[in-house]
Amino acid sequence: MIAQTLHGYDQGHRLLAHGGDLDDAEFALLDRLSDLSGYVPLGTEFDRYYTGFLCGRYYAFACTWPDWTAPRAGTVHTHTLLIPLNALDSINDLWGLEPWHRQPASATDRAPYATELSLDLSHTITQPPVPASERATGAIVLWFGQRERPVLWVEDSSPDDVVRYLWGLLWPQARERFSFCTFALQVRHLRRRPFGFLALPPSSRGSFHERAKSPAWWHDGQLTSAALRGRVDQPWVRAILEGRADTTRSMPRFCESEALALIDEPEFPVFYRFIELEKPAETRLPAARARADLLDRLWPDLSPKHPLVSETFRRLLRLQSDAPLAPRPFWELGDFIRRPAVGSLAVSDPDFAAEVEHTIKNEVRRRLTDAPPEAIDGLVSLLNFDIELWIRDAIASGVGAAFAEMPDEDATDEKARTLLLGSTAVKDFLLVAAVLAALSPMRRKRVALLALQTAPEEARTLLADPILAAARRFDDLPLVVDTWLALNQPDRALQDATSVVLAAPVVRPERLETILPHVDAENRLMWALNVIDPRLAEWAGAQGATASERLELSDLITRCGAAPNGGNVLLAYLDQLPVAHRDEHLLSAPIAVALASSAASTPAAKRVAAWIAPLLVSKLTEGNWSAEQSTPWIRLGVIQRAIADASTWTLFSGTRPWVTNCLPNLARAVSIYVSSDPSATLFWVPNLLDRPLDEARSTSLSAATDELTNILALPPDRDGWQILAAQVLVAARRSLFPTAYKLVERTYPVLYQRLVRGELNVTSSSLLRRFTWYEWDIAKTWRHWLLDSWIDQRWPVASFLRCLGDDEALFRRVARRASHKRSGRDFLASLPDALAREPVLAEQWREPVARFFTDPNAPFDYD
Secondary structure (H helix, E strand, C coil), rough: CCEEEEEECCCCEEEEEEEECCCCHHHHHHEEEEECCCCCCCCCCCEEEEEEEEEEEEEEEEEEECCCCCCCCCCCEEEEEEEEEHHHCCCCCCCHHHHCCCCCCCCCCCCCCCCCCCCCCCCCCCCCCCCCHHHHHHHHHHHCCCCCEEEEECCCCCCHHHHHHHHHHCCCHHHHHHCCCCCCCCCCECCHHHHEEEECHHHHHHHHHHHHCCCCECCCCCEECCHCCCCCCCCHHHHHHHHHHHHHHHHEEEEEECCCCCHHHHHHCCCHHHHHHCCHHHHHHHHHHHHHHHHHHHHCCCCCCHHHHHHHHHHHHHHHHCCCCCCCCCCHHHHCCCCHHHHHHHHHHHHHHHHHHHHHHHHHHHHHHHHEEEEEEHHHHHHHHCCCCHHHHHHHHHHHHHHCCCCCCCHHHHHHHHHHHHHHCCCCEEEEEEEEHHHHHHHHHHHHHHHHHHHHHHHHHHHHHHHHHHHCCCHHHHHHHHHHHHHCCCCHHHHHHHHHHHHHHCHHHHHHCCCCCHHCCCHHHHHHCCCHHHHHHHHHHHHHHHHCCCCHHHHHHHHCCCCCCHHHHHHHHHHHCCHCCCCCCCCCCCHHHHHCCCCHHHHHHHHHHHHHHHHHHHHHHHCCCCHHHHHHCCCCCCHHHHHHHCCCCCCCCCCCHHHHCHHHHHHHHHHHHHCCCCCCHHHHHHHHHHHHHHHHHHHHHHHHHHHHHCCCCCCCCCHHHHHHHHHHHHHHHHHEEEEEEHHHHHHHHHHHHHHHHHHCCCHHHHHHHHHHHCCCCCHHHHHHHHHHHHHHHCCHHHHHHHHCCHHHHHHHHHHHHCCCHHHHHHHHHCHHHHHHHHHHHHHHHHHHHHHHHCCCCCCCCCC
């Protein structure tokens, strides 16, 4: 059943009758398109014309006649047959419906149009007749060979045969889009778009002046566009002429079978070529490339997962090895990698990505190896494309593989130079690293310097940056240095070379020796002063000292003051100082600061400290240094070690202790240091005071007693304390000056206990044996001396008890000995009075003394 409408004049153009189901939108469209499209030019007549267009749920096929019976001129009758869209596929000849178009017999003849029509469509299945060859070819080219709409067909007679022919070539979806009018007086529009095909009488051509430049014209029996005339003999046109609908419908059939989006009629030439290239694309690279182009044009949004994409690009990839080496060996490869589908397909298909990576690497290697130097500049341009990082890496890998295989000859160097220079043009330096990495260090430097020498001035710095980056990565110090020297920047060469040396797994500062001769003394000194890495600091300090040979020491001290590596430079300079210039004026604060810096552990610092130590001792013996002057020197670990390691003769080479009576001054300096630092060390003090204590007169010892007592107030387990205590005790025993008991009181309790337990070190033990070499029981002789000295010297009794510590056994031993003679008994008798005056001491000794007095011979465990 087919719906129908009749439109005509009835107080204006309107719907006169209709049969079938139509909605308001469909009626509105029919009302507009059933009328004339404009004024009929003077002298122009028509007996009927046809219009076809999509109308909602139907395809409208209308026939329009002039209405000569109407009271107004220019009125028409239009009878429209409304074909359901699902019936379009079976209607191959639209004009097969033309017999059912009925012109009204009168103004009241409306009843036949008021019901649906029951039509037999079987006779519409056959294909319509083919117009004359030129007209059929023109229609094919205008409808399928270009996209401009409307097609404008100018003839005196109505080109019904052309429209019928085109309809027969279309498939259902295309027929829905097909809109036409065989007598157009102006451009007709459907949903704001022009009709697809408009036939117009020659007299109305002026109404289409805005379309004058359109190529889609047929006039005077031919195509007006020379470009379109050139297509009439193309294979796809001949194929349609010969195959008719079977040929044109192959396009939607292919889309359906491959699950592709339908494409419209103007894409048919592209589609035809795409199908035509299927077999050639299996064996020929140009055909495979063209087919990939056409695939992207036909279905630009096609998913990379579609089998057609995979098949097309795998063929193209496989045929890359057929690319010619001349004149542009890398053009085909660039064409391949720049295609967005390659990256998309690689993301969805890891196997394809692996194939692409392998092919790119091998093809770059092959083409770079086999192509002449003048043809390889296109390789760099590959990096200009917006390609994935992994593709860039594959290109670089291929470049590296090629240069690793190439012989060491001028042609290889020229290729490398060409790539390096080409990188500056595209400002992409991936290949610089790839080229240099593949070359031996000698060839690498040769090629890099050749490229820098031949590069334009503005490109030289651009190229130097990636060369330097590669050199740093390869730990290629000569290349770093020579690159900067090629740029006439020796200072930067030294700075950069330093970074390379420090970045190496094993830091070897001597590698910098090759660059130093290229840098002037001032810049070498500046570099050495500003080194901050401890692995380089000592070596740099020596180089800075060499560079500052012509500077005055005072100037160098000023330069080193705030510099990060000033300590190493200054100490290295002092280490090289002639002996004649080593005097007391070097005992200055800046040098002390240098010896307190991180440079203090270097061999140079130790050597400097070794010759400064005697100068320091000489200065200390004078006794006119303030604490602020002496303590900074004494607290220096490197100076303390130098004093500890020096021989006595060396330490006092500038003074005579027995003449200058230096003990009080030296003891005072050490005492001030000890008082200022709870963690003060003593390991060096015995060597400093050994000779002064040994040779000191009683007056010197007496003057130094308080300072020595203060020094020995440090914990006895402090390194050096035991030896110093032994030295002091021996000196006190030798001189027995009135206040010597203070020194004995400080040293004897600790030394005696260690002596008894066998805990004295060799040095301390040998010192205590000095007076008792003939006795095997050293402890006994020191007990006897202790008692005899207090009785003979009449030293304070309380002090005697303090010398005993908390050792009751020692007390009973000396008390029993004292009881054997009168002076001893008198001494013992004075003990209670002494304790009465010393409450703290009494708490410890009142009972032991009382027990002894009660029974001197009572049994007692002396062990």
